[in-house]
Amino acid sequence: MARDWWQVLQRYPRTVDVTLAGALCGLTIVSSTLDTTTSVPVFSRAISPFVVLIAVPAAIALLWHRTHPRTMLIVTTACGLAIGALGFDISASLVGPALVCAYSVGWRSDRRSAHLYPPICGIILLIAAVLQSPGALFAPGKVTLLTGFLLTGAFAEATRSRQNYLAAMRARAELAERTREEEARHRVGEERVRIARELHDIVAHHMALAHAQASTAAYLLRSKPEQAQEILDQLADTTSSALRELKATVGLLRQEDDPETPLEPAPGLARLPKLLASFEPLGLEVSISVTGEPQPLSPGVDLTAYRIVQEALTNVTKHAGTQSALVRLVYAQSLLTITVSDSGHGSRQPGEPGYGLIGMNERALSVGGELLARYRQGGGFEVSTKLPLEPRPSGQDEKESER
Template sequence: MLTSWRRYADHHPRLVETAFLLLLYVVTCRQFISGEGAGWAPGLAIATAACLSLLWRRSRPRHVVVFTGLCAGLAVGLDYVVQPLLLLPLLVALYELSVRTPERLTYGYYLGVVALILVAPVFPDHSDQSWVEKGVSPTFWLLLLVVYGTAVRARRAYLDAVRSRAEHAERTREEEARQRVAEERVRIARELHDVVAHHMALANAQAGTAAHLSRTRPEQAEKILTELTGTTASALRELKATVGLLRQSDDPEETLEPPPGLGRLPELVDAFSSAGLQVTVAVEGEERPLSGGVDLTAFRIVQEALTNVAKHAAASTARVRLAYDRDRLTLTVTDDGGGGEDGHVPSAPGGGFGLIGMRERARSAGGRLEAGRRPGGGFAVTAELPVHS
C-alpha cells in the first residue's frame, strides 16, 4: 500500500504538492479562527500569506524562512495561542532550509526566528499564556524540525556518496575488464607471433638449405627435409596449444601441454643447426629453478632473438649466454653478422614486432631488455629477469 502511494506521488508531484499545501492551509487557519487573539480576520490573512510563501520554499528557502518567521512573530504579538499547529508554515520552511543548506547556516536562521518569536511577547498582551509558554514551546518544536532536517540532509549526502562510489566502482570494474581483455589479446598475439615467426623462419631456412644442397649433397638435404617435417609438426603443436588457451575452461588442469622453458633449449639449438645457424650456449653461475612465467619468458626471448638472427643477420653463428645470480638471470644472445646499420638487414614491411614483444615479455616478468648493435659488429639482445616473478 505504501509503495503504491509513493509510486503515485512520483508520477503526480504537482497534485501531491497542491494537496499538501491545502491541508496545511486548512490546519493553520483552524488555529487562527479559534476565537482567541485579535480575531479570525487577521489570523486568516497571516495564515494565507505564510502558506502561499511555501510555494517558493525549495527555490528560495532562506527568504521563505524569514517571511514565515515574521508571520509567526506577528501572530504571537497579536495574542494568538502559540502551539505547534499555528507554527506549521514556519516548521515546514525551516525543515526545507535544513535539508538544502549547510548546518551552520540553518542554525543561524533558526536562532533568528526564535529570537523574533521570543521578543514578540514583550509587547503588552491579554492572553492567558505565560511568556515561558510562548517561548519554550516554539523553541523546542522549531529545533526538532531543524535537527530532523539536518539528519535527512546528512543521510541524503551519505546515499549520494555511496551511489557515486558504486558508479565509480562499476566504471572502474568495466575499465579493468576491458584492460584485462586487451592484455590477454596482446599476450595471445605475442605468443602466436613467437610461434609462427620462429617456426616459419626456421622452416624457410631449412627448405632453402635443403634446396641448395639437393644437387651436391642429397643425403644431407634429405636429412634436413626430415627435420623440416619435425619443425612443421612442432609448429602445429604449439599453435594448437596457443589456440587452446582461447577454448580451455577455467579448470587449470585442462591445459593441453606444459609451456616451453629453458629445458627445451638444446632442442631449439638443434633446430637452428639444421637450418645452417650454429648456436653455442654458455652457462655461468649455479643454475637455479625458475618460476613458470620467467622460464617461458626466457625461452621465448632466446627463441625470438635467434629467429631474428636467422631471418635478418648475415651470420652463420650465434651465442647464447645464461648468467645466474642469486636472484636474477641475465641472458644474452649475440651474433657477429653484417647487414644494415644496426647489424641486421632491414625487416620486411610490416615487421618490427619481435623486439617489441621481447620487451613486453621482459617487463611482464618484472625484468628489462636491451637490444642494439655491438661495437665490434653484429647485434646483441640482453635481458635481465628475476628468478621468481
C-alpha cells in the same frame, strides 16, 4: 514498509504539498482559538476571519517551499507575526507553515542560508511572543515555538547529511564502476599484447626455420635429392611443431568454454637443447655456456627465458649474417642473466628496434627483469637480460633502487 511510504511520497510531491498546506491551514485556524497561557491549552475563542485571511496565504506559500524556500520562509514568518499582532498567542502550531519552510531552507539551500535564515526567523517569532506576553516566559506556546525551531534545524541537518551521504555513495559507486571498466579494458589490452607476443615468437621462429629449410631443399632437389628429402622431413617436423605450439596458445583462449582441452606445457629452458638444435638446418651453430648452479625457475620466468633466447637466435638468422652464436646462462643467488651474442656484420640499422626486440623487452619487464640490446664494439649484436628467479612486479626494482 516505511521506506515504501517514503518512496511513494517522493513520487507525488505536489500532492504531498497540497495535503500538507491544507492540514497546516486548518491547524493554524484551530490553534488561534486556543488559550496557550494556561498550563493546559483550552478552546476559549471563536474562529477569527482575519486569522483565516492570513492562514490561507501562509498555507498557499507552502506550494513553493521546494523551489523558493527562503522567500517562502520570509512570507510565512510575516504571516505568523501578523497573526500575533492580532492578539493571538504565537506558538509552533500557529506558525506551522514557517516551520516547514525553515526545514526546507535547512537542507535545500546552501549552508550559509541554512545557518542564517531559520535562526533569524525563529528569534524574531520568539521575541514577538515574549513581547506579546512578557510575564509568562515558559508558557507552553513559547516552549513549543522554541522546540519546534530546534527540532526543525536538527531534522534539516539530518536530511542534508543523508543526502550528502547518498550522493557520496552514488559517486563512489560510479567511480568503482568506471574503475572496473578501466581495469577490464587494461586487462584485455594486456592479454592481447601477451597473445600477440606469444604468436609473434612462435610464428617468427618456425617460419624462419621453414623458409630456410624449404629454400635449401629446393636448391638440393636436383643435385642431391637424398639430402633434399631429409630436409623436407625436417620441414614437416618444423611445421608440426609450429602447429602444436599455435594450438596450445589458441587453446588458452578456448579454455573457459572447454576446460578439458588438453594443452601442452609451456616451454622452458629444459627444452633449450632442442631449440638450439633446430637452428642447425639453417647453418647456424649455437654454443651454450652455463655458469653457476642451475636453479629451478618459476613457470613465468622459465617461459620468458626460453622465448627471449628463441627470439634472439631467430633475429641472428635473419639479420646477423653469421654462422655462429653464443648463449650464456649465469645463475646467481636470485638472478639469472642470459646473453645471446653473435659476431656477424648485422643488417638492422640503429633506431629500428622491430617487434622482436620490443617483445623481448616487454617479456623481461613483465616478470620484473630488464633487457639490453646493443651492437658490440668488435662487431656483432648482443641481447642481454637479467631475470629474477621468482617473478616480481616491475616497479619493485625501482623502489629497491631508491632505498
